[in-house]
Amino acid sequence: MIVSEPNTDHADSTGTDETTPTGSGLAAEKLRRLQRVDDLRGRGDNPYPYRFDRSHTLTEVRASHGDLEAGAETDDEVTVAGRIMLKRDTGKLVFATIQDRTDRIQLFISKGVIGDDAFADVKELDIGDWVGVHGTVMTTRAGELSVKTDRVELLSKAIRPLPDKWHGLTDTDTRFRQRYADLIVNDEARRHFRIRHEVISSFRRTLADEGFVEVETPVLHVEAGGAHARPFGTHHNALDMPLYLRIALELHLKRLIVGGMERVFEIGRVFRNEGISTRHNPEFTMMELYQAFADWTDVMAITERLITAAAQDALGTTVIEIRGEQVDLADPWPRVAMCDAVSDAVGSTVHPSQPVDDVRALADRHGVSYETSWGSGRIIEGLFEKLCEADIVRPTFVTGHPVEISPLARVDRNDPHVTERFELFVDARELANGYSELNDPVEQRLRFEEEQAAKEAGDAERGTVDEDYLRALEYGMPPTGGLGIGMDRVAMLLAGVDSIREVVLFPTLRPEQEIS
């Protein structure tokens, strides 16, 4: 589509002449660049060649020549490639800044060196174009490390202009929808995803070192279990049956412990059909591990090792800043029982063994709402979330969750009303959840039946009886410790960002009505 505005005094711009676009705006800009593509093809050049061999990445050039003094020339030849980010044209000398995934470097392009025809092509290059370059390493009078260019090859012509070279993209909507543009121009965005990558690869290394086997279990579930959450539903055509996207990895991984695999983990996407917020994306990445012969204390220890190592690998330090406070992750993480935390907050002893009417009265006094179907344990959790959660800054294990809200966790060996369970909180966010796994098939059936009763009483997020899982437990599951970690949340913590969308490449958004 070309300029279509009927116009009385600029009739020449609306007529048949579309080879010399006038004006500006996106349409004219794209037309001009497409014209350049045609011109190149017309003279036998390919604006989109198939491959290019480079000798050095840009960091490699900087590493080997970063200490060159100002005004130095070398005979060191390099072949590099990157996207043109900046261009400064002083007439017979062009400076261009190219960027590859490792760094940026300046090209020093002299008409006298490269020749008249090639120099004319350089003048036609646009910001955003990909180029491959051959030349020698030098520094300018001002000391800027540069490639003195004797050959430039266009590797891909950009048809669309880049965002503002100084400000980049700021509109969050555009940044997330056009993540490709965000990644090109915003260093911060690239940093977030580098950290995310380091975290995940660090976890894999730590777990491999400790003898864990990585596995993949089904995403499509007949019943979505292992957590309290509403699932996404889908349908299998050939089987003509409903299926659900998983909300947790837990139940399949523990079947593998029954199978004798002893130490397994999975890093995978889970899906929860719930609200979207700065802390919640409908699809997110969980790491879950299960270790035979271990209990919750072992799992707390491995949680500390995983996250501390990830910080070291991603940031080069275990010291991070949380809400302006310096926190060394290598220090031991405090542990506090959920009931103790709530007791402190309300000023009297609170415990799930207390009659539900007493706990309801406490909830009423503190403005915590509850359903009539909830028992003391679940209301205590509500009190904890309202009164305690927001105050947790440094990594803290909250332990001893009531049995009622922990249908897959083993009862505490010293207190039948709570479980051997912990959740890790940092900066008011839940990062991890682990426990001594319930392996008694008879008790597990009773817990499932309580879940199902609650679901039938109207609590949509409660679970059902998973008969196949019970059958597995009947074969015998060794004593086992289990752990789930929200990888996106760990990446947020280490990247120092407040929104999960900063560490999810393509967060869930409503679709655009029209792409321009």
Place this chain on the structure above:
RNA sequence: GCGCCUCUAGCUCAACGGUAGAGCAGCGGGCUUUUAACCCGUUGGUUCAGGGUUCGAAACCCUGGGGGCGCACCA
């Protein structure tokens, strides 16, 4: 789902209810050590959409849409 905020050129941002502007990008010209290059000139607008108030609306009101934040939801 509810409340508050926001949406202006490709990008970043202005405009007491009174002719829609600047910087960058683009285009034309100049410049062989610039670096957010600079200097001169210049093109470019469905002000998110629709309706209303007004002599006059980018601005005020209503409806709708996108997004953000908070609450709710979310072990």
